[in-house]
Amino acid sequence: MISPDDLPRAEPDDPTLLARLAARLDAKTKPAGSLGRLEDLAARLGAIQGTDAPTLRAPHLMVFAGDHGVAAEGVSAYPREVTWQMVMNLVAGGAAACVLARANGMALSVIDAGVDHDFGVLPGLVDRKIASGTANLAVSAAMTVAQCDAALDAGAQLARDRLRQGCNVIAFGEMGIANTTAASALAARFTALPLADLVGRGSGVDDATLARKEHVVARALALHAGATAARDALAALGGFEIAMIAGAMLAAAQARAVIVVDGFVVTAALLAARAIDPTVTRACVYSHLSGERGHRAVLAHLGATPLLDLGLRLGEGSGAALALPLLRAAVAILADMATFDSAGVASRRCEKGRA
Amino acid sequence: MISPDDLPRAEPDDPTLLARLAARLDAKTKPAGSLGRLEDLAARLGAIQGTDAPTLRAPHLMVFAGDHGVAAEGVSAYPREVTWQMVMNLVAGGAAACVLARANGMALSVIDAGVDHDFGVLPGLVDRKIASGTANLAVSAAMTVAQCDAALDAGAQLARDRLRQGCNVIAFGEMGIANTTAASALAARFTALPLADLVGRGSGVDDATLARKEHVVARALALHAGATAARDALAALGGFEIAMIAGAMLAAAQARAVIVVDGFVVTAALLAARAIDPTVTRACVYSHLSGERGHRAVLAHLGATPLLDLGLRLGEGSGAALALPLLRAAVAILADMATFDSAGVASRRCEKGRA
Numbered sequence: 005m006i007s008p009d010d011l012p013r014a015e016p017d018d019p020t021l022l023a024r025l026a027a028r029l030d031a032k033t034k035p036a037g038s039l040g041r042l043e044d045l046a047a048r049l050g051a052i053q054g055t056d057a058p059t060l061r062a063p064h065l066m067v068f069a070g071d072h073g074v075a076a077e078g079v080s081a082y083p084r085e086v087t088w089q090m091v092m093n094l095v096a097g098g099a100a101a102c103v104l105a106r107a108n109g110m111a112l113s114v115i116d117a118g119v120d121h122d123f124g125v126l127p128g129l130v131d132r133k134i135a136s137g138t139a140n141l142a143v144s145a146a147m148t149v150a151q152c153d154a155a156l157d158a159g160a161q162l163a164r165d166r167l168r169q170g171c172n173v174i175a176f177g178e179m180g181i182a183n184t185t186a187a188s189a190l191a192a193r194f195t196a197l198p199l200a201d202l203v204g205r206g207s208g209v210d211d212a213t214l215a216r217k218e219h220v221v222a223r224a225l226a227l228h229a230g231a232t233a234a235r236d237a238l239a240a241l242g243g244f245e246i247a248m249i250a251g252a253m254l255a256a257a258q259a260r261a262v263i264v265v266d267g268f269v270v271t272a273a274l275l276a277a278r279a280i281d282p283t284v285t286r287a288c289v290y291s292h293l294s295g296e297r298g299h300r301a302v303l304a305h306l307g308a309t310p311l312l313d314l315g316l317r318l319g320e321g322s323g324a325a326l327a328l329p330l331l332r333a334a335v336a337i338l339a340d341m342a343t344f345d346s347a348g349v350a351s352r353r354c355e356k357g358r359a
Numbered sequence: 360m361i362s363p364d365d366l367p368r369a370e371p372d373d374p375t376l377l378a379r380l381a382a383r384l385d386a387k388t389k390p391a392g393s394l395g396r397l398e399d400l401a402a403r404l405g406a407i408q409g410t411d412a413p414t415l416r417a418p419h420l421m422v423f424a425g426d427h428g429v430a431a432e433g434v435s436a437y438p439r440e441v442t443w444q445m446v447m448n449l450v451a452g453g454a455a456a457c458v459l460a461r462a463n464g465m466a467l468s469v470i471d472a473g474v475d476h477d478f479g480v481l482p483g484l485v486d487r488k489i490a491s492g493t494a495n496l497a498v499s500a501a502m503t504v505a506q507c508d509a510a511l512d513a514g515a516q517l518a519r520d521r522l523r524q525g526c527n528v529i530a531f532g533e534m535g536i537a538n539t540t541a542a543s544a545l546a547a548r549f550t551a552l553p554l555a556d557l558v559g560r561g562s563g564v565d566d567a568t569l570a571r572k573e574h575v576v577a578r579a580l581a582l583h584a585g586a587t588a589a590r591d592a593l594a595a596l597g598g599f600e601i602a603m604i605a606g607a608m609l610a611a612a613q614a615r616a617v618i619v620v621d622g623f624v625v626t627a628a629l630l631a632a633r634a635i636d637p638t639v640t641r642a643c644v645y646s647h648l649s650g651e652r653g654h655r656a657v658l659a660h661l662g663a664t665p666l667l668d669l670g671l672r673l674g675e676g677s678g679a680a681l682a683l684p685l686l687r688a689a690v691a692i693l694a695d696m697a698t699f700d701s702a703g704v705a706s707r708r709c710e711k712g713r714a
Binding site for chain 1: 387388389390391392393394395396397436437438440441444445447448451453454455458459461462463562563650666667668669670671672673677681684685687688691692695696697701702703704705706707
């Protein structure tokens with residue numbers, strides 16, 4: 005099991021490495037800084053990997069699925085069976101995340117973290133089911149602490165397996181009817197931001213459902229007011245897929261792999277991971293600003309600047325898959341662009357002794 | 360030569376096609392609209408191509424280079440010879456645009472529209488040199504109308520050649536020391552926006568140079584106040600690479616090819632093309648919001664929403680190359696995502712007869 009005490013902390017950024025990365029970028033044939041946030045991203049990738057020549061190997065999107073007891077409160081626009089049906093769609097390759105991952109040359113795996121369905125033997129589905137859905141977080145803890153620990157551990161193991169196979173970039177996605185309710189509750193607990201900024205329409209609920217959802221989250225927060233320690237809060241308010249993502253993120257960060265953060269639910273998982281080990285965010289790249297209310301506030305809380313802002317609000321890792329080409333581009337800039345010296349290009353006017 | 364009278368106008372958007380595209384997107388396994396601007400992009404690509412199953416074939420980045428007489432006014436941070444040196448770098452594959460195009464599977468060609476340098480025989484450089492740089496637009500017309508027409512025509516021919524070879528997506532980039540000065544002048548003429556919103560730091564000029572640059576543009580606008588017709592304004596205030604891009608855009612739009620617009624200078628070329636044929640914008644996809652002052656105002660004037668906002672201010676087509684994966688993703692969503700029916704996924708709660 006992951007305990008904060010066993011964790012080797014991620015290395016802090018090395019200032020001499022950051023300076024080397026900045027110098028490499030400034031030597032490239034372009035006005036200094038003119039590639040904007042692509043340069044910041046290149047430097048971040050270098051800092052994560054501890055090198056001025058970062059590389060991306062076998063990028064992988066892990067999509068974790070789970071059901072949520074809180075769906076019984078009527079907080080989603082879709083019936084609960086959509087979770088397992090979408091798992092089938094993800095395994096079959098027809099979901100948005102599959103299409104976007106394929107389009108961008110990214111492998112994808114689908115993990116049953118706790119879906120309320122018996123899939124039998126389903127090739128392509130990784131079975132790590134903790135239970136058939138969480139308990140209703142508005143009534144009791146969503147997970148026992150033992151279940152939560154098991155989910156964290158399973159996520160960490162899956163990430164380590166992936167990294168051992170040569171991958172050094174893991175993107176995270178999720179599927180789970182009602183999981184934005186759990187994510188809002190976790191975000192409220194870990195950021196202390198007001199609920200009105202954190203509870204949104206998820207898959208598209210109407211005004212009445214939105215009001216009910218906010219009320220459900222408020223009840224859950226009151227019910228679990230005593231669950232303030234990171235693991236206790238995650239167990240009380242989270243979900244199996246969320247805890248597994250948090251565990252996988254912690255393992256990925258320890259291994260200096262790049263974590264590609266997706267939308268609101270994955271960012272809520274990151275908040276939980278960060279409450280366990282604050283250094284996890286050093287390994288993170290933020291793929292996009294979701295259209296789901298709550299994401300903007302949570303990213304701002306993290307001091308994170310997302311790469312894309314396309315109004316996506318689908319989850320599944322769709323935004324993370326879309327952002328991968330920007331990571332590749334950032335790495336390519338460092339690796340492949342000519343320098344002023346190598347290309348024989350004059351640098352600024354003053355350096356040429358001109359007026 | 361391109362004359363507004365010879366142009367077959369691009370077809371207006373077909374409302375039944377737009378409805379078909381919307382229905383196809385809504386049938387996909389995702390909450391309606393949850394892929395945000397990626398769905399708008401998919402619909403736009405379909406509308407441009409006149410089909411609900413758009414495809415991208417042999418995407419190509421055309422980088423046009425030219426020198427500018429107005430560089431003599433000291434409006435750039437870099438000496439004039441950087442234009443030809445960067446052309447060499449583009450041809451050798453070391454420039455940012457080359458690296459980004461390669462990273463995204465996009466072919467690139469480099470066109471000498473009017474660089475002040477004798478390249479001799481340089482494999483990989485397309486020679487369409489109109490003259491060795493324009494005249495100083497603050498003193499006389501940058502181009503004669505005959506030169507401007509020749510540039511428009513050369514651009515149109517190059518685009519048509521490319522399309523005949525099977526390409527249906529052309530992205531545009533440019534290189535030319537001092538060309539943001541010409542672009543600012545064109546933007547002012549074609550939008551009537553205030554100069555303070557349109558003149559920026561280009562490759563990174565200091566405050567004194569910025570003030571001089573704005574003064575030079577104001578002088579040029581006063582000098583050429585009579586050049587109000589589209590071609591006259593382009594000739595007086597533009598540049599060889601800018602006019603060639605405008606001509607290529609007009610030809611691409613006529614052929615229902617997709618035009619990927621890059622940053623400020625390419626958008627200024629689009630303003631000129633649009634003044635010749637207002638329907639050209641129907642074929643356009645806006646790749647990014649540049650960090651160059653002026654781009655935001657000009658895009659707003661066009662009612663255009665750029666895909667990326669990464670603070671790029673390099674030109675060369677760097678933003679257009681970076682956005683290509685989003686176009687591919689949009690096409691893939693339409694082509695490859697399962698539908699609720701095909702995947703056996705339940706749609707919204709009410710449609711299932713649930714509470």
